[in-house]
Amino acid sequence: MSPQNYSLSKPWNVNSLTLEQFMVENQYDPSMFQALIFCPLCPLPINKMVFQLLPCLKVVVTTSTGVNHIDLSECQCRGIQVANVGSLYSEDVADVAVALLIGVLTSIVAADRFVRATMQFDFPQASYSKIVLSDFVGFFDILRALVKDIKSSRFEALAWKVAKRLEAFGCIILYLSRKKKPFITYPFYSNMLELASNSDALVLCCPLNEETRHMVNKEVMLALGNKGVIVNVGRWSLIDEELVNCLIEGHIGGAGLDVFENEPNVPQQLLVLDNVILSPHNAAFTNETFMAATQLVEDNLEAFFSNKSPVTPIKLN
Amino acid sequence: MSPQNYSLSKPWNVNSLTLEQFMVENQYDPSMFQALIFCPLCPLPINKMVFQLLPCLKVVVTTSTGVNHIDLSECQCRGIQVANVGSLYSEDVADVAVALLIGVLTSIVAADRFVRATMQFDFPQASYSKIVLSDFVGFFDILRALVKDIKSSRFEALAWKVAKRLEAFGCIILYLSRKKKPFITYPFYSNMLELASNSDALVLCCPLNEETRHMVNKEVMLALGNKGVIVNVGRWSLIDEELVNCLIEGHIGGAGLDVFENEPNVPQQLLVLDNVILSPHNAAFTNETFMAATQLVEDNLEAFFSNKSPVTPIKLN
Known part of the structure; x- marks a missing residue:
């Protein structure tokens, strides 16, 4: 990725640290995060607790097709947009x-x-x-x-x-x-x-x-x-x-x-x-698709930070 | 099988006895065999030696599709018909x-x-x-x-x-x-x-x-x-x-x-x-196909012993 309008933080390794520990350890200001990229290899819930820790979040981009790990009602209440990978996989x-x-x-x-x-x-x-x-x-x-x-x-x-x-x-x-x-x-x-x-x-x-x-x-x-x-x-x-x-x-x-x-x-x-x-949940894990998914995440972020609609939005209403 | 025009001999277990030993052990008269059913689980060549031991053979019916284990030129010379299972598998x-x-x-x-x-x-x-x-x-x-x-x-x-x-x-x-x-x-x-x-x-x-x-x-x-x-x-x-x-x-x-x-x-x-x-050479081994192949062998034998053409002949000429 070569972002123009935004910068990426250090990745949060969901296995070793809670989000709270991760924020403290890196001395991150919670208000600096507007977007969350979620790569649900070990799907953790993206819920109220996450949103409370990242109060300025405006978009969640998941590299998955399914969005069952995301509290969509809460996203809707908070005006947070959600994008998945559409039909990529x-x-x-x-x-x-x-x-x-x-x-x-x-x-x-x-x-x-x-x-x-x-x-x-x-x-x-x-x-x-x-x-x-x-x-x-x-x-x-x-x-x-x-x-x-x-x-x-x-x-x-x-x-x-x-x-x-x-x-x-x-x-x-x-x-x-x-x-x-x-x-x-x-x-x-x-x-x-x-x-x-x-x-x-x-x-x-x-x-x-x-x-x-x-x-x-x-x-x-x-x-x-x-x-x-x-x-x-x-x-x-x-x-x-x-x-x-x-x-x-x-x-x-x-x-x-x-x-x-x-x-x-x-x-x-x-x-x-x-x-x-x-099968180890690898149905979509081809090299070609992995590259395409990375590009799609970038496209969704670029769209968000350019005040455009996500490329592959999840409709919330 | 319920043959009308022929009777079946004891099966020759190709693994334990040569055809010659099998014939001797069972005191079979070689001239009594007109047909050979071959189920090539362990494909042995059906060649000159077999034909010499079964001099009155007139038809070879194989339960396989491939006929590479059968000496077709020799069959042609001796006027032996060959039938396989056609496109059954x-x-x-x-x-x-x-x-x-x-x-x-x-x-x-x-x-x-x-x-x-x-x-x-x-x-x-x-x-x-x-x-x-x-x-x-x-x-x-x-x-x-x-x-x-x-x-x-x-x-x-x-x-x-x-x-x-x-x-x-x-x-x-x-x-x-x-x-x-x-x-x-x-x-x-x-x-x-x-x-x-x-x-x-x-x-x-x-x-x-x-x-x-x-x-x-x-x-x-x-x-x-x-x-x-x-x-x-x-x-x-x-x-x-x-x-x-x-x-x-x-x-x-x-x-x-x-x-x-x-x-x-x-x-x-x-x-x-x-x-x-x-894969253990079992591509065609479904129960349904096994039953159908058994029927097809019977049909080919019935045809032969009724002086009709085999149902699924291998053309030799």
Whole structure:
């Protein structure tokens, strides 16, 4: 970055110091900060406490797509603008979502582990039962965020991109939404349970908010069935904690997970499961996208400090 | 199977007994065998020696797609018909080919191994450099078998299905063939080296024969480059043995391998590589396909013993 209208402070390492300690240690005057760049590798809440410590904050720029770590109501009250990365990651995340789904269905990771462990393969043992991809019914949630007017266009774009990829595998696509969308021709469902009953796979592409939290509960997983697969590239809490037990007990067939509850920690019970692929929340971490995200953060800051609208704003109202 | 016009002998376990020992041990009269069903889990050559031991053989039915283990010239000389499984496996194999390619590009297996080993992930470490799928140029070999008139339509169908899937990821598809095919609109190449220079990934969907053996040699791999990925769902020997060194030394970026030279053994040097996915030649091993293949073998035998043409013949002439 080569800022013209602003200067960057030393980065706050969220792991070792609280924001308060960081400010004191660096002898920063709180009133000097107008913008906060947040790179949520270990997402800490951007909440009232942060805003109290940075009273002159006017913009929060997050390098993530999801904004569930930001108290948007509080931002709105304080007139703080919020910018995310828009739909920047959707191509990469769609690639990984499909890789996870096909990967689980074809047991690609378990098979590789098996070969590496045995140094040879015994064909009958290697004959994992897998669902024929062409026969399964994919499901792509494109539920809009209920938090009014938050733009979830990225998530829709993501679901759309995942759907287009899986169509090429012969998948039949269904979708869940609050309202039928006239421009989408896939069969529409408004009820999650009904949808899960008719699906062999659920791909969660939606933002996390109070409406979507635990939208995939135990009942939904039982409806999906013991051959059903769940892919989560959104946030862990879209699925109820029962997921782990359902995987262990075989109530569902498998899962491809790029997100976890207490990242970077992964539930220990998942580590021994062959029906799970564990991806370290790196769906969007390509070199190209990393560079593009850095540029987008700079563009959003330049816009703010030039009194223009953010390039990729989160609408608050 | 419930044969009407024929009876099945005890299966010959190719691992423990030679065919000669098997015949003697079971006190079989060689002249009683007109058909040989071959399930090439450990592909043994079906050659002159086999035909000498079974002098009345009139048909070989293999449960594989590839027929490189069968001496076709000898079959032709002796008037022995050959049937394979046609294009039965192409959907499943296309799924796995794409899973391997995306899997290597997104480091899905290495990432899972990393998470399982560390029980948590350190984001920067987990940030594998990967090729953005949407930017790469896929290549699908649909080279026709030079052994005159052997039907390689299955391989073409496979390449086509792989191409259609990857198109949905935004891949640009090129193809190699002896002659330009009027019905294929992808850019055509007749020179392997030239094609590899213009590709980021090679997906080998072609049959193994004297023309295609080692078609991907070291020069081709160097042309593909250190970010290039090779997927092999055909036969190991389509690629020169230099593959292992090229992977170790980083001359190519990675490989997704479903086939190996001395199956079921896997080269030990591959076991420690993070840029490789090892799949135990199970691309076609879904339950559904296994049942369908069993039925197809039965159909081919029924046809033969009813003096009809095989359902899925290999053309010999």
